[in-house]
Amino acid sequence: MAKQATVSLRVSTRGEITEFLEQEGKACAYSNQVISGLIGKLWNYREEGVEYNPSIVISDDITTFGRALPGFSRIQLGCCDATEDAAKRILKDCAPLTGESSLIFIERKDEGKQLPYGIFSFLRTPTAIGIEEALLLDERQFAVLVKKSSPTTLQLLGSRKNSVSILMSTLRESDNSDKDIEKFIADVVSGIDDPDGKFKKYLKRLFERELSACHGTILVCATSDMYPDLDCISDRISLEEGIDFFGNFEDFLKENSAEPLLKLQRAEDIFRGFLACDGMILFSNTGKIIAYRVFFRAAKAEDEKAVVGGARRRAFSGIGALKTNDLKSTLFRSQDGTTEYVEIANEPQ
Amino acid sequence: MSPNEVLPWQPIDNLVALDNVMQPALIIGKAVNLRPKERKQIISNFDMQNYEMASSYVWTKSMALLKMNLSSMGMDFIGELLQRPDIDADSDPVQAVSHSEAIDLAYELGAINKTQRMRLLVSSEVVSHFASSFDANDDGSDMMLEEALSCVKVCVQSVLGLEKVEAAQSFVVFREKLSTVTLSDNAPEIVQLLSSPYFFMKTTVSILLNLLKTSKGAALENGGRNTAVIVPKLWPQLKGPEKWQVGQAYSELFNDGKSAAIKILHGVLVSTAGFDYVPESLRSNSFTKAAHAVLAAHQGMNNFYNEPKPMKELAAMGSSIPGPAFGNVMTATLAVKLGNRYGVSWEAQPPADEILKTLTQERWAYYLTQQLPQDSVVLSKLTSEECAKRWVALLLSYGVEAPASDSRPLGALLAASTSGNPAKAGTIVTNAKTLLNS
Numbered sequence: 001m002a003k004q005a006t007v008s009l010r011v012s013t014r015g016e017i018t019e020f021l022e023q024e025g026k027a028c029a030y031s032n033q034v035i036s037g038l039i040g041k042l043w044n045y046r047e048e049g050v051e052y053n054p055s056i057v058i059s060d061d062i063t064t065f066g067r068a069l070p071g072f073s074r075i076q077l078g079c080c081d082a083t084e085d086a087a088k089r090i091l092k093d094c095a096p097l098t099g100e101s102s103l104i105f106i107e108r109k110d111e112g113k114q115l116p117y118g119i120f121s122f123l124r125t126p127t128a129i130g131i132e133e134a135l136l137l138d139e140r141q142f143a144v145l146v147k148k149s150s151p152t153t154l155q156l157l158g159s160r161k162n163s164v165s166i167l168m169s170t171l172r173e174s175d176n177s178d179k180d181i182e183k184f185i186a187d188v189v190s191g192i193d194d195p196d197g198k199f200k201k202y203l204k205r206l207f208e209r210e211l212s213a214c215h216g217t218i219l220v221c222a223t224s225d226m227y228p229d230l231d232c233i234s235d236r237i238s239l240e241e242g243i244d245f246f247g248n249f250e251d252f253l254k255e256n257s258a259e260p261l262l263k264l265q266r267a268e269d270i271f272r273g274f275l276a277c278d279g280m281i282l283f284s285n286t287g288k289i290i291a292y293r294v295f296f297r298a299a300k301a302e303d304e305k306a307v308v309g310g311a312r313r314r315a316f317s318g319i320g321a322l323k324t325n326d327l328k329s330t331l332f333r334s335q336d337g338t339t340e341y342v343e344i345a346n347e348p349q
Numbered sequence: 350m351s352p353n354e355v356l357p358w359q360p361i362d363n364l365v366a367l368d369n370v371m372q373p374a375l376i377i378g379k380a381v382n383l384r385p386k387e388r389k390q391i392i393s394n395f396d397m398q399n400y401e402m403a404s405s406y407v408w409t410k411s412m413a414l415l416k417m418n419l420s421s422m423g424m425d426f427i428g429e430l431l432q433r434p435d436i437d438a439d440s441d442p443v444q445a446v447s448h449s450e451a452i453d454l455a456y457e458l459g460a461i462n463k464t465q466r467m468r469l470l471v472s473s474e475v476v477s478h479f480a481s482s483f484d485a486n487d488d489g490s491d492m493m494l495e496e497a498l499s500c501v502k503v504c505v506q507s508v509l510g511l512e513k514v515e516a517a518q519s520f521v522v523f524r525e526k527l528s529t530v531t532l533s534d535n536a537p538e539i540v541q542l543l544s545s546p547y548f549f550m551k552t553t554v555s556i557l558l559n560l561l562k563t564s565k566g567a568a569l570e571n572g573g574r575n576t577a578v579i580v581p582k583l584w585p586q587l588k589g590p591e592k593w594q595v596g597q598a599y600s601e602l603f604n605d606g607k608s609a610a611i612k613i614l615h616g617v618l619v620s621t622a623g624f625d626y627v628p629e630s631l632r633s634n635s636f637t638k639a640a641h642a643v644l645a646a647h648q649g650m651n652n653f654y655n656e657p658k659p660m661k662e663l664a665a666m667g668s669s670i671p672g673p674a675f676g677n678v679m680t681a682t683l684a685v686k687l688g689n690r691y692g693v694s695w696e697a698q699p700p701a702d703e704i705l706k707t708l709t710q711e712r713w714a715y716y717l718t719q720q721l722p723q724d725s726v727v728l729s730k731l732t733s734e735e736c737a738k739r740w741v742a743l744l745l746s747y748g749v750e751a752p753a754s755d756s757r758p759l760g761a762l763l764a765a766s767t768s769g770n771p772a773k774a775g776t777i778v779t780n781a782k783t784l785l786n787s
Contacts, residue, residue, distance in 0.1 A: 067624040068615055070600045123630060127606045136608075137615045201606060256631070 013039060016164050017156070024158040026142050030082035030112035031058065037087030038146050039154050043168050047096050053213055054091070054098040055131060055147040062105045062120065068137050071123030074105060079116040090117045100124070100209075103131060108142075126202045126252060126264055135159050150177070150212045150337030177339035181207050184331040184341055187221040191285035192246050199249050199287065206245075206268060214275040216335040218316050220294070221328045225284045227291055228326030232318065236282070236294035243267050246287030280315065285328060316340070323347050367502055367510075373403075376502055380407075380509035382414055391501075400497035401479045408476045411504035416442040416451045418460070418508075422521055425563070429555035430454060432594055434601075435638055447641075447648050448473050453725045457548045461507045463786045468503040470729045473648065475500060478691045480650045524556045527575050528568040534578055543582060547723075550583050551591045558598040561610040573613040584621040589719040590676045596626030597633060597673040604631060628671050636674035639663040643681035644726070652689075656697040660685055664700035668707035675712070676720045678704065680727060687730045687739050705747060714752035722759055722784055731762070731781035737774035745769040758783040 017032050017039075038056060045052050059065045066072035077093050080086050094104040097119050107116045124130075135145050135157055145157040149165070156164040185203045194200055211217070222228055227238050245267055251260035271289065274281050279293035296315040316332040320342035332340040367376055373395035377388050387410070394403035419427060420442035427446065428436030431454065436445050446454075449470065456466040479492045523538070532539055542553060557579060560572030580595065587595075599618060602611040618624050642659040646652060663681065670678050685694060685701045708716075721727060730736040744767050751767040754760040762780035765773035 067627070068618075070603050070627055071629045123600075123604065125604055128604045129606050129608055129611065133606075133608045137612055138619065198606070256634075 013166060016166075020156055020158065020162055020164045021144075023162045024142060024144065024160050026108075026112075028108070028112045031108060033084060034058070034082055034086050034106065034115065035144070035146060035156065037084060038091070039166060041087050041091055042146065042148055043152070043154055045091060045095060047092070050096075052091075052095040052098065053148045054095045054104050055145060056090075056104040056106060057120075057131070057135070057143060057145055058106045058108065059141070059143040060108050061141075062107050065105075065141060065143050066120060066122065069122035069134055072120065073122070074118055074120035076116055076118040078118070079114060082113050082115050086115055090115070093117070094119055125261065126249060127198055130205060132157060136161060148212065149208075151215065152336045177337070178208075180331060180339045180341035181211070183343075184219060184221060184329055187285060187328045188283045189246070189285075189287055190328070191224070192287055194246075198253070199246055202249060203245065203287070206271070210268075210272055210275055211333050211339075212337075214272075214333070216312055217275050217333050218280040218312060218319070219283060219331040219333075220280050220319060221283045221285060221330070222290065223285055223326055223328050225286055225288065225290065226326075227282070228324065230322070230324060230326060232297050232299060232322070233280075233282075233294050235297065236279070236291045238291045239289060242284065242288035242290045243270055244288045245271075249287070280319070280330075316342075320344065367506055370502075371498060373498065373501065376498065376505055377407075380505045381512060382509045383407075383410065395494075395497070398494075400492040400494060404472075404492065404497040404500040405476055405480055407501045407504050407509070408472060411508040412448050412451060413443050415455055415460075415508045416446050419446070419451060419454055419458075425559065426521070426524065426556075427454070429559045430457075430552055432555060432590070433637070433641065434634055435641070447645050449644075449648055449726055449729075455507075465503060465507045467729075467732075467785070468499070469507060472500040472503055474689045474691075477648070477650055477652055478689070523553075527553070527556055528560050528564060528572050531571050531574040532578060539579060539582065542579070543586075547586075547588075550586060551588075551594075554580060554583065554587065554591055554594065558594065561602060561614060562598065562605075562607070569609060573610065576613055577616055580617045581620045584623065588723065589715060590673075590723070592623060592626045593628075593673040593675075595623060597628060597631075599627050600631055626672065628673055630671070633671035633674035636663070636666060636670060637677045639666055640674065640677040640681040644684060647681070647684045647694075653692070653694040653697075656685055656694040657700070660694075660697040661700045664703040668704070670704075675716070676724070679716050679720065680724050683724075683727050683743075684730065686743055687727065687736045689730065690733050690735050693739070705743075708747070710750060713747070713749045717749075717763055718752050718754055718759070722756065725785060728781045728785045732778050732785065734774045734778060737777040737781070738771045740766055740777065741769065741771050741773060756784075758787070 014032060014036055017035050018027070021027055021031055021035075035058070042053070045054075057065065062074060066074060077097075078089070080089050090104065090106060094117065098104060101124055102119045102121045105118055105120045108114075109116060122134075131145060135143050136159060139160045141159055143159045145155075147155055147157075149155045152168045154166045154168070156166075181204060185200055185207065188203065189200050192199070220233075225242070227236070245264070248260055248264040248267055252264055254260075271281075274289065274292040277293050279295050281289060282291040282294050284290050296318045298314075298318050312332070312334070316330060319327070319330045323345045325347050327344045329341060329343045332338075332342075367379060370376055374392050377383070377391050377395075380388060383391070387406075391403045391407060394400075394406075423438065424436055424440045424442060424445070425438040427442065428434065428440070431446070431450055433445075452461070452466055452469045452473070455461045456463065461469070475492070475496055479490070526532075526538070542549060557572060557576040560568060561576060564572055584592070595614070595617070599611065599614045602614060618627065639659065639662055643656065643663055646655040646659050649655060660682075663678065682701045682704045685697045686705070688694065731740055749767055751760075751763040754763060758780040762777055762784065765776035765780070
């Protein structure tokens with residue numbers, strides 16, 4: 001007999017949000033409703049065909065929250081009741097105005113029934129602490145961050161360090177992506193001197209931000225600044241001088257002025273562009289991008305047939321299976337947020 | 350060991366006796382830190398009446414030695430004491446620290462007494478004046494024997510005649526303790542600190558902030574806990590510049606991504622409601638550096654010729670002076686405006702005026718009540734009648750009103766300063782000396 005079934009995340013999501021808010025010291029049905037609404041909208045939010053991934057801070061008093069953020073400024077754009085439509089209205093008014101430097105704020109007034117909202121920004125330099133860390137500065141102050149950490153994952157973070165990850169995927173929950181990205185970054189910085197780990201920290205933040213917004217990519221790390229002489233990846237666009245993240249970062253630390261900061265931001269823009277292109281991106285072990293639109297060609301046709309998956313998955317398997325001294329590792333990021341790291345074996349002696 | 354266990358300055362008998370000695374050979378003979386050849390050459394210059402050369406050489410050697418002695422505590426510590434973020438462990442003490450900073454620091458740390466400080470500051474002006482004089486035809490421009498002897502004498506008594514300048518080793522010990530031990534709320538060191546002279550309080554704040562910025566592991570933990578206990582207790586007594594220092598440190602830690610340290614300082618600022626002192630950006634470092642360049646030019650050789658360039662650069666940075674840098678900018682600008690007993694640098698006056706004309710009454714009031722009492726550079730100038738008269742004219746031209754003050758000497762000084770009457774210069778001089786020596 002035929003059976004119709006509907007699977008909805010509503011109940012389980014609302015339940016988790018209720019528990020999360022209780023642990024954050026704010027058991028509030030209005031806030032629960034607003035957060036649920038935001039989650040429902042955020043995982044695929046578009047305006048006029050453009051995708052937006054804003055981060056949202058919900059707080060009892062955004063001014064008090066913001067005083068801990070040097071350079072804090074806010075613009076209130078409206079106020080609404082905490083109804084089912086609140087999330088839709090807030091995102092409609094604010095999402096197109098957000099970007100790397102601006103976030104959405106929602107204040108809880110009148111015990112959560114009234115929601116003034118708008119956008120805010122603060123001093124964000126390559127080395128400054130991010131909003132996730134700023135949130136944890138004062139656990140006595142209620143503040144929740146809602147953000148999309150990958151194409152299929154939404155996160156709630158609270159000032160008391162509670163968190164909820166909501167996966168819009170049928171895959172098993174697994175959270176090795178952080179460790180995989182860290183391993184890859186360790187390879188990218190293995191050829192430079194970064195005693196305080198500042199550059200590593202900067203790269204991690206950059207990768208997390210950009211990879212969570214992209215629709216899948218493969219990153220490869222070489223063992224030097226030179227493009228490897230390998231037939232299987234000879235099809236590429238080489239960058240003669242490379243996009244030097246480390247050099248620009250060091251200049252910024254030394255000079256702490258606008259010019260190196262702009263150069264670093266330009267490098268980030270270009271990296272974002274590379275992520276939107278086909279093919280793999282090749283890093284050196286000195287913090288540079290040395291090629292993009294790198295395409296993998298298997299040596300034998302049988303090698304490709306063994307792998308199940310799309311072109312990206314096949315390329316990743318091929319690269320990962322290489323035995324060469326010229327490449328160190330590769331990082332795979334799928335469209336649904338799956339991340340894998342593989343260390344590339346050395347040539348046999 | 351508490352920060353108060355600083356040995357008061359103890360004069361050495363055979364150097365005290367130099368007060369009444371007028372023979373250069375006898376004075377220079379006590380300069381144990383000069384080589385025999387140097388002593389011989391200086392005496393020879395005195396014999397040939399080359400007083401400028403003799404005093405200039407002695408002065409240069411004295412300042413270099415004084416700075417080297419201070420640097421034995423660690424240049425990063427010196428940077429903390431002077432609240433100069435541009436000075437770190439690798440800085441050259443002779444180049445990085447100005448003469449007036451070295452003299453003030455030596456006084457605060459008990460290495461020299463009040464009178465020595467005053468005489469050294471005067472000698473600095475005298476030597477600089479004669480070193481800048483290029484008019485070969487002006488017979489009145491030669492240094493007099495008395496001026497040279499006065500300079501040489503104070504250099505020998507304060508620096509060159511001492512086997513070793515003991516610059517408050519207890520400070521070093523106390524600093525060490527703040528990073529190795531967590532002090533309890535009612536620890537005797539903290540109780541004593543609360544009734545210590547202000548210099549000890551502000552130095553403690555500097556030490557703790559530096560620990561947050563630079564240390565790791567156990568040192569950071571101890572420094573952090575001590576910060577959380579000590580700074581809120583000191584806060585009611587801290588003046589504006591020190592509160593700005595805490596806020597500036599918060600901004601720097603935030604910018605450097607030091608989460609553990611910033612959480613500690615966040616807690617301090619919450620408990621003291623001190624977030625008003627967190628600047629929006631780190632522009633203040635640039636202003637501080639530029640202000641220091643002005644001061645270095647003002648206190649260096651050929652100052653009237655060298656002041657305009659850095660003064661113009663400081664003025665070009667804009668009228669929106671960040672809070673943490675305000676004191677340094679005012680000190681530098683007023684130093685240029687007030688000049689010294691020999692005059693002012695004419696070409697540096699317009700850019701200095703550009704800065705002063707943007708000040709509101711509130712900012713003037715803040716400077717006069719919060720920063721002037723500690724501004725030894727400006728107060729030293731106000732101990733001279735010529736500078737005091739310029740000061741009266743300056744405040745009159747900007748329409749500055751006297752703010753209220755609880756301190757009697759400060760109140761008297763401000764009343765005289767804003768009277769518009771140059772005849773009140775004597776009152777200014779007297780009260781400036783009182784504030785300088787307090």
